[in-house]
Amino acid sequence: MLPYVIVLTTVSEAVAFLSMGLVRPWGEVWPRWVPFLRGRRIRPPAAIIPAALGSVALMLLWTQLAFSFGSDPDPEFPHGAKAVIFYACYLPLVAWGPLLAAVTVAYAIRRRRYG
Numbered sequence: 008m009l010p011y012v013i014v015l016t017t018v019s020e021a022v023a024f025l026s027m028g029l030v031r032p033w034g035e036v037w038p039r040w041v042p043f044l045r046g047r048r049i050r051p052p053a054a055i056i057p058a059a060l061g062s063v064a065l066m067l068l069w070t071q072l073a074f075s076f077g078s079d080p081d082p083e084f085p086h087g088a089k090a091v092i093f094y095a096c097y098l099p100l101v102a103w104g105p106l107l108a109a110v111t112v113a114y115a116i117r118r119r120r121y122g
Contacts, residue, residue: 022061026107029058029114051118058111066104073101 028034034054037044085093 026058026110029054029110034114035118051115055111055115055118058107058114062104062108062111064104065100065107069100069104073098 035049037047037049039045084090
């Protein structure tokens, strides 16, 4: 296994896990293990801006890739049943950006309403 695959997987999982902070209470206060910031409230723009930019980036990336699959006559591209499995595995990634945008909006509304 190539090292970049491991690094890419680790980074993408860490970023995806950070989106949980938008729906959980631990996304509003710095955890105890963060030096100098522990216990302080997280300012809403510190979570909203990166999440919004990430959702736009995901929508641009995955939507473009989803609709470009199969348009290039690449002999290495799967055909038949393998193509169906390929699309079934990768098509949910198109929903990642809009779902992150929805969670970001809900976080912004909740933080504006309740502080």
